[in-house]
Amino acid sequence: MARYSDEIIDDVRQSNDIVDVISQYVRLKRSGRNYFGLCPFHNEKSPSFSVSPEKQIFHCFGCGVGGNVFTFLTKIEGINFVEAVQLLAERANIQLPTLENNMDSAKEALKAKVYKVNEFTANYYHENLYKPESKIAQEYVKKRKLSNETLKSFQIGFSGKFDELYRELKKQGFEDREILESGLVNKNERGQFFDQYRNRLMFPICDVRGRVIAFGGRVLDDSKPKYINSPENVVYSKGRHLYGLNVAKKYDINKRLLIVEGYMDVISLHQRDIHNVVASLGTALTQQQGYLLRNNTEQIILSYDSDEAGQTAKIRAMEILQNMGCDIRVLQMEGAKDPDEYVIKYGNARFQNLVDKAISVIEFKVKILRQSLNLESTNDKIKFLNEIAKLISKIDNSMEREVYIEKIAKEYDVSKEAIYAEVNKLTYRESKDEKLLSKSKPVVRHIEKKETDNVSEATKRRENTVLAILLLGDRNIYEIIKQNITIQDFKYEIDKKIAEKLYEEFENGNSNISSIIDNLSEEEQNHITMIMAEDYGIDDVEKAIDDIIQSYEKDKLNERKIEILELLEENTIEENKKKELEKELNDIIIKLAKIR
Numbered sequence: 001m002a003r004y005s006d007e008i009i010d011d012v013r014q015s016n017d018i019v020d021v022i023s024q025y026v027r028l029k030r031s032g033r034n035y036f037g038l039c040p041f042h043n044e045k046s047p048s049f050s051v052s053p054e055k056q057i058f059h060c061f062g063c064g065v066g067g068n069v070f071t072f073l074t075k076i077e078g079i080n081f082v083e084a085v086q087l088l089a090e091r092a093n094i095q096l097p098t099l100e101n102n103m104d105s106a107k108e109a110l111k112a113k114v115y116k117v118n119e120f121t122a123n124y125y126h127e128n129l130y131k132p133e134s135k136i137a138q139e140y141v142k143k144r145k146l147s148n149e150t151l152k153s154f155q156i157g158f159s160g161k162f163d164e165l166y167r168e169l170k171k172q173g174f175e176d177r178e179i180l181e182s183g184l185v186n187k188n189e190r191g192q193f194f195d196q197y198r199n200r201l202m203f204p205i206c207d208v209r210g211r212v213i214a215f216g217g218r219v220l221d222d223s224k225p226k227y228i229n230s231p232e233n234v235v236y237s238k239g240r241h242l243y244g245l246n247v248a249k250k251y252d253i254n255k256r257l258l259i260v261e262g263y264m265d266v267i268s269l270h271q272r273d274i275h276n277v278v279a280s281l282g283t284a285l286t287q288q289q290g291y292l293l294r295n296n297t298e299q300i301i302l303s304y305d306s307d308e309a310g311q312t313a314k315i316r317a318m319e320i321l322q323n324m325g326c327d328i329r330v331l332q333m334e335g336a337k338d339p340d341e342y343v344i345k346y347g348n349a350r351f352q353n354l355v356d357k358a359i360s361v362i363e364f365k366v367k368i369l370r371q372s373l374n375l376e377s378t379n380d381k382i383k384f385l386n387e388i389a390k391l392i393s394k395i396d397n398s399m400e401r402e403v404y405i406e407k408i409a410k411e412y413d414v415s416k417e418a419i420y421a422e423v424n425k426l427t428y429r430e431s432k433d434e435k436l437l438s439k440s441k442p443v444v445r446h447i448e449k450k451e452t453d454n455v456s457e458a459t460k461r462r463e464n465t466v467l468a469i470l471l472l473g474d475r476n477i478y479e480i481i482k483q484n485i486t487i488q489d490f491k492y493e494i495d496k497k498i499a500e501k502l503y504e505e506f507e508n509g510n511s512n513i514s515s516i517i518d519n520l521s522e523e524e525q526n527h528i529t530m531i532m533a534e535d536y537g538i539d540d541v542e543k544a545i546d547d548i549i550q551s552y553e554k555d556k557l558n559e560r561k562i563e564i565l566e567l568l569e570e571n572t573i574e575e576n577k578k579k580e581l582e583k584e585l586n587d588i589i590i591k592l593a594k595i596r
């Protein structure tokens, strides 16, 4: 893989603060010297993902992943190192030199072309909408009462006939290969090119940065399928984007964000001044979309259609988002099948009111449960109470529990005491089970530790402290450490590997820690950032080094002591040699006493 020079990489790194970059993906809160947030790489409910502005690194204490700003981007965007450099260079307005021709840059070039094809097509379709021959589309947008402003902000357009787009793209100088890759044009067995979208209302799909990555097209008559979407290609992968997020981000979406099913819901709500809304592009919400939502807002309002498909989608989304620790509410809509229809029928104010009254996941589940039961029947009533108790016993906060019990009792006309009794029974049973379980706990946790079993925790801590001090990047301190601690003194394999690299870098006159990270393996990066992120309580570096060097010294003396004692045990030893060893042993014991 071709690489940029170290100077350029350094330049790009220094122009992109890691806190700024990560903040685009993760909501960070400052706590002391570091920032914390929910890790985007594993599911968690309390933040263990830390970012250090001083050291320009991130590390998750939950899943152990860590690295610098480039590492973060490669992981979160699923791109390689060179692409991460390019992305950050663009962000900081740094002009990169072109890399020599190879596979990567060929792919990059194709990507760049496909973005261009998409951008041109979005404009072309949009302008098409205003032409006299697009009457059917004009009538449709008029019927949907879409204003010119809305049509513009979402770049809504109309696709033409046969191969109109293809011919237009050729006129612009695009090559067949680039046009086909975009998925906007297909080729049949006879080698003829024809447009993928014909006579459809067109919705460009953009990424967060506003680049057109794909299209959705809706028919304007009864033909099927009603909607078609771009296939995946070099610039578009399904489930990684949210429709309308690029537009919504221009408004305040920090507190609350609505997620709906379709393009028209997003557009319709925007037009009626409800801007904090995005669509999941297809019914099933993905994990990645979940992260996008979580990273952009505090509360997510599930506003899917009220039909069966919408209901299923709602439950699926709930599972994903709950596992991520999101605050979710469910919109309860009556008198319309989707938000689009609702807001057209009843207007902005009433829709806002629905949003304010959106219910919690527990309330939603109780409601669904109630619909499947006949509370006149004793059996069903018992079942209802049981299930409610199960839901409520999962809430940790006792205040919150009470609020729900109160609410449910009132709404479904069951006695509060009955719910309490049921919940208490359940939690009692669970605590008993837990006790039983803890008595016969299987030995699973030891497996991961096995590899390093022969290295004590104290040794590991000491080695990590040495590395933490080296990572301060001070040359003078390195010289002292080097004289007293050799690579061979590191017992923990990964510490040894990292120490070796650090020593080498210092010998080469490089003490720029951030650049060292780029040359480490994934495992080494995770380990080194853990060391950097952990607070080793080093206030006085000189004193810390003294202590460590002494403890190494002590170890060496002790090792030698044992060696001598073993030698003295042997009968074959010469008298002279014996005296010598005894003298050495004596010295060692005196030295050891001094250290203690």
Ligand SMILES: [Zn+2]
Residues within 6 Å of the ligand: 039, 040, 041, 042, 049, 060, 061, 062, 063, 064, 065
């Ligand atoms: Zn993590």
